[in-house]
Amino acid sequence: MVHHTLTSRQYVILGLVALCAPLGDTCLSRGMTSLAPISLAHPGTLIAAVFTPWIAAGITLLIGFFASYLTALSWADLTFVLPATAFGNVIVALLSRFWLHEPISLMRWAGIVLITVGVGFVAQGPSFTETSSHAQGAIDQSNPTYAIRPAEAVEEEHVR
Amino acid sequence: MMIPSSHVHPGPWIAAAMIGSIILSSTAGEVLTAAAMKSIGDLDEIRAVTGLKGAIRAVVTCPLFFAGVGFLALAFFALLFALSHLDLSLVAPASASLTLVTNAIAAKLFLKENVDRRRWTAAVLVCIGVYFLAH
Numbered sequence: 065m066v067h068h069t070l071t072s073r074q075y076v077i078l079g080l081v082a083l084c085a086p087l088g089d090t091c092l093s094r095g096m097t098s099l100a101p102i103s104l105a106h107p108g109t110l111i112a113a114v115f116t117p118w119i120a121a122g123i124t125l126l127i128g129f130f131a132s133y134l135t136a137l138s139w140a141d142l143t144f145v146l147p148a149t150a151f152g153n154v155i156v157a158l159l160s161r162f163w164l165h166e167p168i169s170l171m172r173w174a175g176i177v178l179i180t181v182g183v184g185f186v187a188q189g190p191s192f193t194e195t196s197s198h199a200q201g202a203i204d205q206s207n208p209t210y211a212i213r214p215a216e217a218v219e220e221e222h223v224r
Numbered sequence: 225m226m227i228p229s230s231h232v233h234p235g236p237w238i239a240a241a242m243i244g245s246i247i248l249s250s251t252a253g254e255v256l257t258a259a260a261m262k263s264i265g266d267l268d269e270i271r272a273v274t275g276l277k278g279a280i281r282a283v284v285t286c287p288l289f290f291a292g293v294g295f296l297a298l299a300f301f302a303l304l305f306a307l308s309h310l311d312l313s314l315v316a317p318a319s320a321s322l323t324l325v326t327n328a329i330a331a332k333l334f335l336k337e338n339v340d341r342r343r344w345t346a347a348v349l350v351c352i353g354v355y356f357l358a359h
Contacts, residue, residue, distance in 0.1 A: 073268075086316065092304065093312035102308045110304055119304075126300075134283060137261035139268065142254060142331045143339050146324045147346045160313035168313055175356030179321055182349030185342055193338040 070191060074139065077132045082149040084129035086156040091122030093164060140191040147186035150179055234309050242306040246299055246319040251326040253295030255334055260288035262335070321350045 070078070095118030096102075102109050113119050136145045157176050160166040234242070264270070264282050271279040283289055306315050328347045331337040 085320075089303075089307075089312060089316045093307050093316075096304060096307040099308065102305060110301055113304065134257070134261055135267050137258050138264060139266045141337045142258035142335060143328050143337050143343050146254070146327055147343070147350070150320060150324060150350065152320070156316045157313055160311070164312060166311050166313050171356045172313065175317070175353040178349050178353035178356065179317070182346040182353065185349065186346040189340065189342045190338075193336070 070140075074136070077136050078145070078149060080132040081129060081136055081145070082152040083155065084125045084132065085149070086152040086159060088122045088125030088129055089156060090159045090163065091118050091125060093160075095119035095122060097164075141193050144186060144189070144191045147183050150183050154180055239310055239314075242302070242310065243315065243319050243322070246302040246306060246315075247322050247326055249295050249302055250299035250319070250323050251330055253292050253297075253299055254323070254327055255292075255330045256288055256295060257292030258331070258335060260286045260292055263288065317353075321353060324350050 095116050096113065098118065099109075099113055099116070102113070114123065133145070133149075136149075154176050157168055157172065161168050233239075260283075261267075264286055267279050267282070270282050274281075303315070303319065306319075325347045328339050328343060332339040
């Protein structure tokens with residue numbers, strides 16, 4: 065099996081996946097706790113909640129997460145992307161503790177440490193399962209068009 | 225059915241049912257989405273050839289992608305509902321981490337991913353981590 069190594073740009077994408085998801089979740093939590101508890105009898109209140117500022121901010125961040133997540137899935141396995149971005153749990157815990165002031169026990173801290181170790185394990189391995197149908201999708205390290213901002217990269221291509 | 229307010233925490237079974245419904249819907253959504261992205265190929269390469277519009281077109285013309293998004297939307301509303309009753313520091317790590325284990329099984333079965341010893345070890349460590357998180 066080919067051992068795929070990631071480019072720095074691909075690490076940035078994985079970082080965005082890990083960061084946007086917990087930040088979005090935290091905004092959602094902040095928004096939901098400021099609303100009255102929602103009961104199964106009135107599911108319509110869930111729709112109304114979408115238009116409150118904190119929930120809207122959370123959804124925007126989660127859209128950013130989803131775009132980076134889809135990009136990551138196009139060049140890496142699901143069983144690589146999910147653990148590699150599970151580090152976001154540590155960020156959620158820190159945000160919950162210091163922003164939402166939720167208590168975190170020693171056991172929860174231990175759980176967060178174990179998850180982080182698990183992430184370290186999976187990140188050491190190959191990122192993509194090579195099959196014949198994926199051969200054309202393999203990462204081309206010599207591709208010069210990798211850039212931070214995609215629109216500019218495309219424009220540069222046209223200029224050249 | 226009476227749902228307790230956010231100040232009175234729901235019982236363990238109700239909490240488990242809330243987190244379980246997030247896990248089921250998001251596993252289905254993530255496996256379908258991953259299958260869609262694998263069938264499309266490397267988005268960076270597609271963008272290099274056809275530009276950003278071409279990459280977006282490749283994604284939104286894939287039916288598997290919409291099946292995945294449907295389940296992910298379901299998972300999202302299940303998460304919103306759970307967050308109105310449970311702590312974020314329980315719901316987010318528990319659902320995200322348990323989803324990782326169910327996804328490892330589903331990815332091996334349906335996506336034929338090479339889930340090696342390293343990846344299973346990671347899944348087990350995360351499982352123990354979740355047990356600690358929930359206590």
